[in-house]
Amino acid sequence: MYLNHFGLSQAPFSLTPNTGFFFGLWPHVEALQVLQTALQTGEGFIKVTGEVGTGKTLICRKLINELPPGFNCAYLPNPYLSPTELRWAVANELGLKYSSDIDQQQLTGLIQQQLLALSAHGHSIVLVLDEAQALPDESLEALRLFTNLETENRKLLQVVLFGQPELDERLKLPSFRQLRQRITFSYNLRPLTWDETDAYICYRLAVAGCAGAPLFSPKLTRKIADASRGIPRLINILSHKALMLSFGEGSSHVNAAHVKGAILDTEDACNQTPFRWSTYVAIALMTLTAMFVALAMWGEDLRLLWGNSV
Structure with missing residues (x-):
């Protein structure tokens, strides 16, 4: 509406998380540095939390676009999934095709085999979940079990959680202490x-x-x-x-x-x-x-x- 009036070529304040407008403010740069360091060291769980609108999705997309060589991303933008749906979503991101004949135990085995095959070819898989506070309790536990998949040297699957402060509150519950202890790197986005x-x-x-x-x-x-x-x-x-x-x-x-x-x-x-x-x-x-x-x-x-x- 006002672009020509002000001599603008595109909307400057769109709510779409466009990485072309990424400025490199200190909280966002620091969050990316934490994420990249954690991925390079092979940590299983990494968490970034922040209030609504603080730029989590923008950082998420920036991370995906700038993953180091050898890293491959499995991205789940909508994690409101049951454990079964979560496993199949991960399997799909890894290139496995859905089949109603496969039960959950078999599916977990197939995911492990695929991760081992990718690892053998030098690929590190990063599972990125946006809006992670929406994950049901049972799915959070299923996610924790994914990080049990490992070789003698490193995790087969690294998990990055982006979520609102409600995620931190849930993880304080005694029932999530095992998952909480596996989060070795975390960052809280502050306002500007x-x-x-x-x-x-x-x-x-x-x-x-x-x-x-x-x-x-x-x-x-x-x-x-x-x-x-x-x-x-x-x-x-x-x-x-x-x-x-x-x-x-x-x-x-x-x-x-x-x-x-x-x-x-x-x-x-x-x-x-x-x-x-x-x-x-x-x-x-x-x-x-x-x-x-x-x-x-x-x-x-x-x-x-x-x-x-x-």
Whole structure:
């Protein structure tokens, strides 16, 4: 909607975890360093946790894209699976075909044989699970048993868990003490500081093609950092809405009213100013104006297209 207006080539604050926008902020770089070190040393279980929106999936994709030579990834983005479904999902990632004639004991044996064959050819298999807090208890135990598969020198399967803080709480239970003791490397993603938030916003705009004067002043990025609590997903949402409001007014940059409007329009943002109905009406008018401008531009494009076709 506002790309041409601000001279951007792509959306700078999309919620899709695009590794092309990976900035290399310290918490994300440190998490990747921990993961790569753990994989190189052959550890069985590795865990990364963080609040919703802190960038776990982006780090997960970055890890998969940059695995060291000799490592192969089996990726499960949706781990809400029963033990049987989990085994078959792993088997499928290893290249085994489903058969209803194979029972669970046979399937475990086939997985072990496949892992041994891959290991003999110099392949190290990494099983990566995103949203691991969704794993049922029985499936967590089945996952632990996978790490019993090993040679005299190393594990046949390394497991990387990405999850929300609820995963840490579950692993504190006595019933998961065996699994907890096998997690030799772990990392907890923290929110971004104000300086990191400012650099993050500027970097994403630069990647998206912004080459002129800064669209956000440092004072405004501080407001966004405070309201978002340093959570990258909320930073993206607030920045995107502020740009929409600025575009709706035909402004060349974002001002304090645009950021305030974005904060008030975002449920999970921390609004530290008293709510006034006049502010709400102003936000609504700015949003409607942006919509009408976009519709007018779209209508003009359609008229030109129709005129050219005639």
